[in-house]
Amino acid sequence: MKKVIGILFILIGALLAFIIKLGPAGETSWMFTYGIWPLIIVAAILLITGLSLYNRNR
Secondary structure, three states, X not given: XXXXXXXXXXXXXXXXXXXXXXXOOOOOHHHHOOOOHHHHHHHHXXXXXXXXXXXXXX
């Protein structure tokens, strides 16, 4: 179960990083109300947590 949660965290973090790379669009402009740094921090936390959960339970 922890392996699946790790994979989900990795996917969500990668999607956030992809949205950051594309920049604000009409559909995602609400995510950029506080700037880009909160999104970078959340994506990094999700990726690091997901990778550690996945590798620990591999």
